[in-house]
Amino acid sequence: MAMCLLLKAFHRLTALSAVRRTRLCHPPACVLSRAMVALPSVLFPKRSDLSLPNSSWGSEMMRLYEHYNGQCEVETQGGQKQRGLWRRLPSYNRSLKYATGGAYLSKIIQSKARFFTRHIRDPGAGFEYVLFSNKEEKKCVCIFQAGHLLEGFPGHVHGGAIATMIDTVTGVHASLIAVPVMTANLNINYRSPILLGSTVLIESSLDTKEGRKIHTSCKVTSSDGSKLHTEATALFLSISVGHLLKGQ
Known part of the structure; x- marks a missing residue:
């Protein structure tokens, strides 16, 4: 039992x-x-478009934004809306990252990575900008406002920050022509310093495209175009995903 x-x-x-x-x-x-x-x-956090107006934007930046944004959509004689010559390019704080040797970074590392110009979270403290492209005129225009964390010479924007924005604008422009691309050469001439907090225009124009080579020229001017701050030329090479995976 x-x-x-x-x-x-x-x-x-x-x-x-x-x-x-x-x-x-x-x-x-x-x-x-x-x-x-x-x-x-x-x-995979939801991406936020960081090229939209926020409270840190000055009146001049807002004015230029409304000027170019207003040309993204035009009204016909019949009262219909149609796409204009300009297009606003959204901007996010992360993009797909590749590791040399051909292995992708883990998703966790990717989620923590930040696109360089978007690594500062405080609005207005670093790189505040929005880009517009014009396919017909083969141009790309950036409205840029530099925050206090980008200071170089007291009260003025650091030359490296200006170079970063030139590389960003010309790189985005080149990627609209052939994607993906990588910077091969960047030649910059600084003409006049830029005051912190001021708004400037960065304009990239396509010079030539020869095979994998994309040549662009760029100028940084005051918001009304009357003062030249910086001018540059850039060379980009279009590459394949295979090049990225091989770390070439």
Whole structure:
């Protein structure tokens, strides 16, 4: 009799253990559903367009933004809306990252990475800018306002920050022609310093495209175009994804 009771108790424990293992290995559908919804928000946060107006934008930056944005859509004689010559280019704080050697960075590392000009989170403290492209005229225009963290000579924008924006604008312009591209040469002449907090225009123009080579010229002027701050030329090479994977 005692032996029978022991056997029954053993069978109950075995069955209970199996149920627990099943629950652990196969959680309820509602748990899986919640996990699948939460996972993308952790590893793949929703991208925010950082080229839209915010409270840090000065009146001159807003004026130029409205000027170019107003040319992205025009009204016909019949009162219909149609796409204009200019197009606003959205800007995000991250993009797909590649590691040399051909291996992708993990999704967790990618989620923490930041595009260089968008690594400062405080609005107005670093690089505030918005880009517009004109395919017909083969131009790209950037409205740029430099924050206090970009100071070089007291009260003025650091030359490296200006070079960064020139590389960004000409690089975006080149990528509209052939993507992806990488900078091969950047030649800059500084003409006049830029005051911190002021708004300037950075304009990139296509010079030539020869095979993989894309030559552009760029100038940085005051918001009304009357003063030349910087001028530059840039050479970009179009590359394949294979080049990126091989670290070439």
